[in-house]
Amino acid sequence: MIPVQRVPVSDRTQVLLTRWTGRVRDAGGTPKAAREQWIKAQTPRKHVRTALESMTRGAVRCMYCDDSRGTDIDHFQPLENAPLRAFEWSNHLLACSYCNSNAKRSQYPVNGDGVCLLVDPCAEDPADHLRLLLKSGLYDPVDKSARGEETIRVFGLNRPDLVKGRQDAFFRACSNMRDWHRLHQDADPLADRLAQALLDSPFIDVVHAMTRLKPVAEATVVGPATIPALAAWRTAHSLSFRVGQPRVRRSAASTDCIDGVADNALASDARSGQVRTGRRNNDEPVISMQNYGLTWTDITGTPRSSAVAYDESSAQDRKADLVNDGCTNVEIVAVRPGKLPEPRG
Incomplete structure (x- = not known):
């Protein structure tokens, strides 16, 4: 699991999501009402999916396992727990069908204070709670973190297919990184193309974990031959995780007319204070890059x-x-x- 930078949805999309939240509330605000309205909401789902896909790497990878294609819109806090968050942008992530329907389902473990014990990759750096052991392909909770343990369990991050995939991805990444480094040193334009192929490959969490290795462990983990390439890669392509950076782009989910509502009506909704673009309900800034x-x-x-x-x-x-x-x-x-x-x- 790697950090995912949440993009802000457009004002128009946020108005649409707010309107459908009102429909859930008017229908009783129950989990059943939320599910029924979510099924009906074809246009909001399309906008949410477009925005989520713009946040993914490679071939629209699952935001949890970093392997399979993200096919499902997952409600991070399930509808059973928070029906009124059914259309809340900050509660949506993109998951593969296995992570969403077979692993996580409606699980949402909390501690004694009611705080969620799952890592949200759009709200924090998973590496604060999860450590990927590169040679074994296994995830391990950092300092016995309860959130790390529950995240591994609920999302099935150590299921055999993922472990084997990460082991293979690690050996490929070492080889590809050395090849990239040779091209990079020669100023060969193919270096950038190879870098993009590596960044778009499954299990990008492996590459991310490699860039975070401590110098004392590098020789043992990646081997002396890969160390110079890894150092150069860190400079050129390390993933970043920054909170509260200014946003200068608009989501691809923006359209001129949403759900049959013209621009002037949307502008009126925005002036009425219903739009909270790029903000959570508690007005905290979302993560962006x-x-x-x-x-x-x-x-x-x-x-x-x-x-x-x-x-x-x-x-x-x-x-x-x-x-x-x-x-x-x-x-x-x-x-x-x-x-x-x-x-x-």
Whole structure:
């Protein structure tokens, strides 16, 4: 499990979700009412899915196991526990059918104070509670964390197919990272393409765990031959987890007219205070991350652009590397989720 940066939904989408929450309340606010309204709500579900898919890596991976395709919209706090959160954006995650229907189902363990014991990858860094043991492929709770233990149990993170998949992914990642490093040192444009393939592969949590290895453990875990590649990878492609960063992009879930309601009506709803874009009910900022790409001209005079997106600090590091390699016209460009800049000739 890796951190997932939640994007804000558009004002229009939030108005739509708020309206359907009202329908659940008007129908009695019960779990049964929530389920019935959720089944009917084709347009809200489409908007939520589009926004969730924009937050995923690779081939729309499950936000829990990082392996299978995310096919289901999961209510993190189940409808049985919180029917009025059925249409709350911060309560939606994308899961594969196994994690959602076979593993988690309606489980929502809490401690004696009523605090949830499951890690929400959109609200915190899972690494605070979960440690991936790379060679064994097993997850282990950090410092016997109760939240780590329950998260592993409820989502079935140590089921045999995932353990075997992570073991294989670890050996592939070491090899791919060494190949990437050789291309990167030669300023070969294929380096970025290989990096993107690795970032899009299943079990990205393996790569994430590799970047977080302590120096004293690197030689034992990844081997001396991989250490230089891992160090370079950290600079260029480490996943980041930042809270409260300014958001400058609009979700792909935005449309001009939602559920038959025109713009002027939506604007009226927004002015009435029903819209809380990018905020939870308690007005805490959601987690977000601005992505950046780069454009440059290589030493042969050919316009190039990056094949992966970076956080801000990694983009600055990548720019410095390109300049040091003799590239010119190096620029950092803000990009939308799933988008990359075009070469500038």
